[in-house]
Amino acid sequence: SSILLIFVFYTFQMENTTLLELAENYGTPLYVYDGDVIAAKVERLRAAFKEVNMKIKYACKANTNISVLALMKKLGVDIDVVSPQEMKLALSAGFSPEQITFTSSGVGFDEIEACVNEGVLVNIDNLSTLEKFGQKYGSSLPVFIRIRPNVAGGGNEKISTGHGNSKFGIPIEQKGEILKLVNKYQLRIVGLHQHTGSDIKDGSTFVQAAEVMFELAKDFDNLQYLDFGGGFKVPYKEGDVETDMEDLGVQLSARFKAFCASYGRELELWFEPGKYLVSESGLLLASVNVVKNNPNGTLLGLNTGLNHLIRPMMYDAYHGVYNISKAKEEASKRYNIVGYMCETDDIAKDRTLPETEEGDIMAIRNAGAYGFTMASNYNSRFRPAEVLYYQGKSHLVRKRETMEDILKNQILIEL
Ligand code: LLP
Numbered sequence: 042s043s044i045l046l047i048f049v050f051y052t053f054q055m056e057n058t059t060l061l062e063l064a065e066n067y068g069t070p071l072y073v074y075d076g077d078v079i080a081a082k083v084e085r086l087r088a089a090f091k092e093v094n095m096k097i098k099y100a101c102k103a104n105t106n107i108s109v110l111a112l113m114k115k116l117g118v119d120i121d122v123v124s125p126q127e128m129k130l131a132l133s134a135g136f137s138p139e140q141i142t143f144t145s146s147g148v149g150f151d152e153i154e155a156c157v158n159e160g161v162l163v164n165i166d167n168l169s170t171l172e173k174f175g176q177k178y179g180s181s182l183p184v185f186i187r188i189r190p191n192v193a194g195g196g197n198e199k200i201s202t203g204h205g206n207s208k209f210g211i212p213i214e215q216k217g218e219i220l221k222l223v224n225k226y227q228l229r230i231v232g233l234h235q236h237t238g239s240d241i242k243d244g245s246t247f248v249q250a251a252e253v254m255f256e257l258a259k260d261f262d263n264l265q266y267l268d269f270g271g272g273f274k275v276p277y278k279e280g281d282v283e284t285d286m287e288d289l290g291v292q293l294s295a296r297f298k299a300f301c302a303s304y305g306r307e308l309e310l311w312f313e314p315g316k317y318l319v320s321e322s323g324l325l326l327a328s329v330n331v332v333k334n335n336p337n338g339t340l341l342g343l344n345t346g347l348n349h350l351i352r353p354m355m356y357d358a359y360h361g362v363y364n365i366s367k368a369k370e371e372a373s374k375r376y377n378i379v380g381y382m383c384e385t386d387d388i389a390k391d392r393t394l395p396e397t398e399e400g401d402i403m404a405i406r407n408a409g410a411y412g413f414t415m416a417s418n419y420n421s422r423f424r425p426a427e428v429l430y431y432q433g434k435s436h437l438v439r440k441r442e443t444m445e446d447i448l449k450n451q452i453l454i455e456l
Contacts, residue, residue, distance in 0.1 A: 055324075055430060057368045063435060064326045064365075064402045067426050070345040071326045072413050074104070074438075076112050076431030078322035079409075083116045086317065089290030093297050095310045098142055100271045101127055103315030103410035104323070108429050108438035110134035113318075121271075121313040124148075125155040132159065142268075144187065144234065144313070145170070146209055157182065164234050164268075166210050168218055175226025183231040185268070188213055190253040194246040194272055195238020197356055202238050210235065213253060220260060230261050232311070236270025239316065242282050244289035251293060255300045264304070268311035269293070275320045277359045277407050284317075316410040323409025325350055325425070326365070329401045330381055339376050341397055343388065346380020348419045350405060350412050353388050361406035362389045370395035378403070382420050413439075421447055 055075050063073055086097060098121040099113045105127060111134045113120065119140040122128045131141050138160035145153060146166050150173050156163050157178070164185035165171050174184060189210030195201030202209040211219060223230060235250050247269055254267055273284040297310050331342040352358035362378050364370075372393045380386035388405065397403075416424045423442035428435050 057365045059430070059435070060324065060326060060365050060404060061402060063428055063430075064328075067428060067437060068441065069326050069328045069402065070343075070349055070425040072408060072425050072427040072439075073324045073326060073435075074106070074109060074319070074409050074427070074429050075322045076109075076429055079109070079112060079318055080116055082318050082321070083113075083118055085286060086312070086314070089286040090294060090310065090312075092290070092294040093310050094307060095312065096266075097318075098268070098311050098313040099318055100144075100313045100315035101131065102414060104319045104412070105130050105414055106427055106429070106438050107134040108436065109319065110136070112429065112431065114140075118318075122156075122161075125152050128156055128159060128161055142185065142313075144185075144236075146187075162231075164232070168211060168215060168222065171211075171219070171222050171228070172226075175222055175228055180227040180229050183229045185232040185234050185266070186211060186219060186230055187234045187236075188254065188257060190235045190237065190250045192235075192237050192246060192250040192253060194241040194243075194250070196240025196242070196274065199356055202236055204237075213257065216257060216260065223261075229263060232264060232266035232268055233258055233261065234268035234270065234311075236272060236313070239272045240274045241272040242274035242284055244285055244292060247289060248292050248296065251296060255296070258300070258304065264306075264308060266309045266311050267297070267300075268313065271312060271314040271317065273314055273317040275316050275407065275410075278361055318410075320407045320410035323407070323412060325405040325408035325412060327403050327405065329397060329399050329403060332397065332399055338391075339374065341376050341378045341394075341403070342381055343378060343403060344381055345405075345425070346382035346388070347384060347386040348380075348382055348422050349416045349425055350388070350408060351415050351417075352411060354384075354386055355415075358407075360389060360408070362392055362394070363404055363406075364394050364397050364401050365404050366401040367395035367397065382422075418442075418447060423447070 097118045099118050100121045102123050114135050120131045121142050121144050141161045143156040143161050144164040153163050164187050166187035187210045189212050191205050193204040237250050276283045301308050327343040327345040329341050330344050333340040347354045374396050375393050378389040426441040427439035429438045
């Protein structure tokens with residue numbers, strides 16, 4: 042099927058020999074990102090929405106390595122940040138303030154000010170914050186509003202943001218209050234935003250949320266942008282159904298065009314994908330520390346764990362795992378793959394792999410999004426190094442941490 046072809050296409054760009062060389066040169070655990078996969082995803086999204094004026098605002102929380110950000114810039118992708126620190130990273134990577142949007146969620150007003158002071162457009166998700174914004178800036182600055190459309194999207198509860206009980210966005214029911222603030226402070230609302238969750242496989246969720254936005258947009262006179270968020274589902278295992286981007290492109294573009302015609306102005310359609318752009322580009326390479334023959338099955342203990350990739354434990358997320366050292370051998374044995382932390386940090390259960398030995402190099406797939414950015418120093422271990430491979434060349438883009446990093450900021454007192 043086409044889904045399977047796409048899966049194969051996006052995950053087998055890099056040769057196994059190249060990966061083994063990288064593991065050899067830089068050691069493991071090692072995050073490796075394939076920039077050509079990122080470029081292909083950008084192209085695919087653009088092609089699907091070529092009928093409308095679509096802009097990609099990469100949700101950089103998925104992967105904030107500044108060289109990955111610089112690649113996005115080179116590809117003509119803008120950036121969505123969720124903290125002043127991410128904003129600074131984007132600026133460090135070479136983005137100009139106009140290319141950055143700050144999508145805040147329950148932040149202190151000082152963070153709004155920090156971004157405004159750099160000339161970054163802010164997206165506000167709370168009535169009291171909007172009031173403060175009005176008091177301080179009035180109509181002097183353009184601003185975005187994040188709406189909660191009461192559309193439930195998302196692969197699991199932890200990553201659903203559009204439903205009625207969610208903490209994200211201003212509830213659509215409070216439209217009257219929003220409009221009152223807009224009038225009171227003459228706010229220049231240039232865009233409306235919504236994001237209903239992550240791992241949304243059903244394109245109709247986006248269409249449904251868009252209909253809510255179109256309806257709401259009628260009440261705002263000066264809109265330039267409608268932002269439909271991120272959250273496209275990517276395949277994690279063979280046969281997985283991902284968001285049908287081409288179909289969504291057709292469905293949403295037609296509705297968007299019709300809306301623009303009735304609004305009387307050509308708006309920009311924004312998306313802020315994270316996973317869609319970077320998930321499949323990344324592998325986490327790790328070595329097999331131990332093979333343990335338990336009575337109920339064989340365990341492979343890797344030199345990584347929830348400190349580097351928390352998704353399996355936090356969301357029960359499926360990540361493909363394969364043995365690069367034995368890539369040519371037949372998958373013949375079932376394994377459970379676990380981490381090296383003092384926790385039950387299962388990475389993958391019941392996977393059929395070639396007969397695996399201690400010292401083999403394993404690759405964990407879909408590690409490009411929410412891998413390194415959610416990594417920690419738990420058990421006082423170092424976070425991995427990162428490599429970006431692009432157009433045939435690999436570049437070290439983050440050094441492995443050292444003991445100095447662990448000790449930095451700690452203060453030993455005299456007792
Ligand atoms: N826009 C907003 C406002 C968001 O909150 C998010 C993700 C995105 C865009 C990008 O969503 P994406 O395209 O990456 O699905 N750590 C979780 C995902 C949390 C997503 C948080 N917000 C995971 O690893 O599954």
